Amino acid sequence: xxxxxxxxxxxxxxxxxxxxxxxxxxxxxxxxxxxxxxxxxxxxxxxxxxxxxxxxxxxxxxxxxxxxxxxxxxxxxxxxxxxxxxxxxxxxxxxxxxxxxxxxxxxxxxxxxxxxxxxxxxxxxxxxxxxxxxxxxxxxxxxxxx
Amino acid sequence: xxxxxxxxxxxxxxxxxxxxxxxxxxxxxxxxxxxxxxxxxxxxxxxxxxxxxxxxxxxxxxxxxxxxxxxxxxxxxxxxxxxxxxxxxxxxxxxxxxxxxxxxxxxxxxxxxxxxxxxxxxxxxxxxxxxxxxxxxxxxxxxxxx
DNA sequence: CTCAATGCAAAGTATTTGCAACCGA
DNA sequence: TCGGTTGCAAATACTTTGCATTGAG
Numbered sequence: 001x002x003x004x005x006x007x008x009x010x011x012x013x014x015x016x017x018x019x020x021x022x023x024x025x026x027x028x029x030x031x032x033x034x035x036x037x038x039x040x041x042x043x044x045x046x047x048x049x050x051x052x053x054x055x056x057x058x059x060x061x062x063x064x065x066x067x068x069x070x071x072x073x074x075x076x077x078x079x080x081x082x083x084x085x086x087x088x089x090x091x092x093x094x095x096x097x098x099x100x101x102x103x104x105x106x107x108x109x110x111x112x113x114x115x116x117x118x119x120x121x122x123x124x125x126x127x128x129x130x131x132x133x134x135x136x137x138x139x140x141x142x143x144x145x146x
Numbered sequence: 147x148x149x150x151x152x153x154x155x156x157x158x159x160x161x162x163x164x165x166x167x168x169x170x171x172x173x174x175x176x177x178x179x180x181x182x183x184x185x186x187x188x189x190x191x192x193x194x195x196x197x198x199x200x201x202x203x204x205x206x207x208x209x210x211x212x213x214x215x216x217x218x219x220x221x222x223x224x225x226x227x228x229x230x231x232x233x234x235x236x237x238x239x240x241x242x243x244x245x246x247x248x249x250x251x252x253x254x255x256x257x258x259x260x261x262x263x264x265x266x267x268x269x270x271x272x273x274x275x276x277x278x279x280x281x282x283x284x285x286x287x288x289x290x291x292x
Numbered sequence: 293c294t295c296a297a298t299g300c301a302a303a304g305t306a307t308t309t310g311c312a313a314c315c316g317a
Numbered sequence: 318t319c320g321g322t323t324g325c326a327a328a329t330a331c332t333t334t335g336c337a338t339t340g341a342g
Contacts, residue, residue: 119282121267125260130291134252141280143277
């Protein structure tokens with residue numbers, strides 16, 4: 001068992017480290033920085049590689065863009081994040097890993113969670129013969145009301 | 147190879163030409179070829195730029211890939227096609243322009259229409275303050291059943 | 293000490309754009 | 318003729334990869 005691993009400042013670091021641990025990923029400096037930015041305060045986040053890279057720079061942490069991409073991919077493979085496809089030109093990553101609907105603000109290219117009751121699906125989606133449903137993506141595309 | 151014809155078929159040409167006309171687009175040779183491949187038989191289609199380009203080559207028509215891209219974009223702008231984003235790495239274009247759910251076969255990267263009763267939305271999706279719903283994308287991701 | 297993780301730059305994809313030649317009305 | 322269209326190649330935007338270096342266990 002982890003010999004009471006460096007529980008120096010169990011506050012912030014605790015959550016990120018535990019999160020990485022849950023995905024069986026080594027807590028390297030870069031991963032801790034990114035994990036902290038993603039789940040540090042417990043709120044759900046929707047980021048792009050670019051936005052996360054900027055966020056890291058803003059707090060003075062140096063993580064290369066390639067590493068941000070690779071790390072997001074690793075987080076996804078470990079089941080810590082979900083990739084959401086809404087734009088075609090870039091990938092969004094969501095810290096919520098359950099199947100839920102999204103709002104996509106077209107003008108700003110911003111993604112956010114939609115309240116559970118924003119849409120209601122009746123029953124289970126039907127899968128054709130020989131296939132099974134892996135996931136149901138629901139994206140509510142929004143436009144500013146004029 | 148010999149100029150395999152000017153496609154002097156009134157029957158087929160009719161539908162494609164009318165379709166282009168509906169979008170106020172000039173019926174050029176390339177556009178007629180692509181339109182014919184898209185709506186020639188009246189069935190709904192889901193294509194990528196790449197797949198449509200191949201289809202054109204398969205029938206001996208020469209249309210450059212750049213033109214396929216530009217033309218698909220023009221068809222979309224004219225409201226003749228809808229762009230569907232499911233994969234992130236490529237764009238799909240659907241000849242059905244109404245809001246309807248899709249099946250996405252992950253292994254094959256194939257997109258198809260889902261029957262109307264595959265999913266049912268209850269009522270209108272809720273839009274947050276100051277915004278209105280532009281469209282609701284529903285993608286049922288499928289996996290081959292083992 | 294060992295092997296996974298990182299950083300950088302180069303390589304890939306998918307798509308768009310600049311511009312001269314072309315063609316449909 | 319004239320302006321919209323096409324084709325090609327070069328440019329773009331995003332993402333992945335090769336490889337030498339670094340660092341966690």
